[in-house]
Amino acid sequence: MPKPTRSQGLEFRAIKWGFRHPGMVTVPPGLAAAVGAGVLELGAQTTGGIVGGVLVGAAGWYRGHPASFDQVATPWLRAFRRRWVTYVGRKWADILLDCDLVTVNRRTDAVVVPRILRVRSVSPSIDTIHVRINRGQTPSMFEEHADALAHALRAERVAVVKIKPQVIGLVVERENPFDADPIPAIDLPHAADEVDLGAIELGDTEYGAAWTQSFVGQHLFVAGATGSGKGSLLWSPLRGMAPLLRDGVVVPDVIDLKEGMETEIGAPLFHRRAIEWDDAVGVVESFRDELKTRQAVLREQGRRKFTASAETPLRLLQIDELGMMTSYGPASEVRAVLKLLSEIMTQGRAAGFGVCGYVQEPTKDTVPVRELFTSRVCLSVTSQNQVDMVLGDGMRLRGALADEIPLDPAHAGIGFVVEQGSRNPLRVRASYQSDQDIRDLVEFVTSGRPRLHAVA
Numbered sequence: 001m002p003k004p005t006r007s008q009g010l011e012f013r014a015i016k017w018g019f020r021h022p023g024m025v026t027v028p029p030g031l032a033a034a035v036g037a038g039v040l041e042l043g044a045q046t047t048g049g050i051v052g053g054v055l056v057g058a059a060g061w062y063r064g065h066p067a068s069f070d071q072v073a074t075p076w077l078r079a080f081r082r083r084w085v086t087y088v089g090r091k092w093a094d095i096l097l098d099c100d101l102v103t104v105n106r107r108t109d110a111v112v113v114p115r116i117l118r119v120r121s122v123s124p125s126i127d128t129i130h131v132r133i134n135r136g137q138t139p140s141m142f143e144e145h146a147d148a149l150a151h152a153l154r155a156e157r158v159a160v161v162k163i164k165p166q167v168i169g170l171v172v173e174r175e176n177p178f179d180a181d182p183i184p185a186i187d188l189p190h191a192a193d194e195v196d197l198g199a200i201e202l203g204d205t206e207y208g209a210a211w212t213q214s215f216v217g218q219h220l221f222v223a224g225a226t227g228s229g230k231g232s233l234l235w236s237p238l239r240g241m242a243p244l245l246r247d248g249v250v251v252p253d254v255i256d257l258k259e260g261m262e263t264e265i266g267a268p269l270f271h272r273r274a275i276e277w278d279d280a281v282g283v284v285e286s287f288r289d290e291l292k293t294r295q296a297v298l299r300e301q302g303r304r305k306f307t308a309s310a311e312t313p314l315r316l317l318q319i320d321e322l323g324m325m326t327s328y329g330p331a332s333e334v335r336a337v338l339k340l341l342s343e344i345m346t347q348g349r350a351a352g353f354g355v356c357g358y359v360q361e362p363t364k365d366t367v368p369v370r371e372l373f374t375s376r377v378c379l380s381v382t383s384q385n386q387v388d389m390v391l392g393d394g395m396r397l398r399g400a401l402a403d404e405i406p407l408d409p410a411h412a413g414i415g416f417v418v419e420q421g422s423r424n425p426l427r428v429r430a431s432y433q434s435d436q437d438i439r440d441l442v443e444f445v446t447s448g449r450p451r452l453h454a455v456a
Contacts, residue, residue: 079121087116087129099148103134122424125177125206126399129170130163139168157404161397169397177206180410182432185239188444192243197308200240202233203413206427213375217349221370223362223390224379229413230358231262232430233377234318235438238269245269245445249308252316253287255280257324266438268446277329281337287317288340294351306352315353322357323366338368345372362389379415380405391418391425400425
């Protein structure tokens with residue numbers, strides 16, 4: 001067949017575009033048709049009232065319950081706008097042409113542009129674009145041009161994820177919502193009624209709101225490479241619970257097998273503290289034994305759940321570098337520790353016993369009990385697959401680019417969480433705890449009461 005000397009007619013191109021983008025073709029006319037039918041069947045006044053009611057209801061939802069509106073409606077509206085403003089038509093074609101990511105049909109000489117299938121924007125700063133690549137293209141070609149794509153899209157970075165054959169996801173990080181300066185530690189709460197154990201403030205979210213975490217019936221898993229800011233997530237919960245630590249309503253234990261370097265400055269805060277292997281095993285055993293005692297007390301009282309008080313305090317076991325306990329120790333003792341931790345984490349919820357684990361290498365081989373943690377934070381990690389290991393399958397594709405977070409002080413404490421009841425990652429930053437902040441916390445908690453820790 002000879003090569004064409006002129007392009008396809010505009011009307012046929014419009015029809016093809018309509019088939020490829022049915023939402024833009026059917027939704028506005030569909031709405032118009034629905035309104036028209038309403039006018040014919042119900043009358044203009046009634047239809048106008050219904051439309052007005054819907055608009056008022058949407059406005060009321062937007063104003064009255066921002067949290068649910070931002071979770072349900074805002075991502076859809078944001079994705080729709082960006083699809084048809086930022087990633088539209090000729091603009092998208094020009095970007096891929098400039099980045100050498102188009103192909104030329106060898107028979108017609110027509111330029112073939114990889115087609116956008118869907119745009120998701122669950123976060124203000126991150127978009128995920130599902131793209132059908134051309135025959136002869138591979139995901140690695142887009143990976144090689146990721147930097148060029150980022151500059152062309154005026155984004156911080158672009159990551160490429162394979163979804164299925166001939167379909168890739170471009171995860172576009174448009175901006176870093178956090179300043180280079182760290183988030184300062186929260187003001188110390190002074191009264192117990194200022195503390196909600198179901199919402200302890202740990203830092204900020206990318207929306208500028210407080211990032212809170214429940215410590216009632218939860219086990220917290222924090223993964224991050226050296227220098228990612230894990231220490232902030234060891235001290236921030238204790239700072240947020242300060243009056244309850246002082247009053248004995250929260251009683252923490254800690255295992256710090258890095259020779260105690262991380263926790264020495266705050267040692268008086270802990271009921272038990274272990275910095276050597278044998279002592280660490282003893283702390284885990286004692287923690288399990290106290291759980292069994294608590295269960296017996298609650299059973300005798302006919303109670304199914306504990307209430308945090310000085311008589312039945314919330315017990316926390318913080319393990320800094322969890323991999324040392326679950327993988328790198330003596331084989332027989334590691335097995336015993338894993339059995340104890342499994343028992344604690346499967347039975348401790350109702351009794352008020354929680355575990356916080358901090359680890360550099362979040363693989364199943366290193367942390368076999370990883371799936372028992374109910375809340376997870378992924379700070380900067382060293383490989384793409386570690387993101388899904390920590391947060392769940394598909395989270396990197398949804399925008400959790402934790403492996404792309406630079407390991408420098410300007411990005412320390414930045415990571416991703418997945419909120420309960422949602423499948424969308426949320427970017428957060430933990431507040432920074434200086435040595436003086438920790439000293440102030442120790443002084444506040446221990447003033448007027450004896451030193452608590454028993455294992456040095």
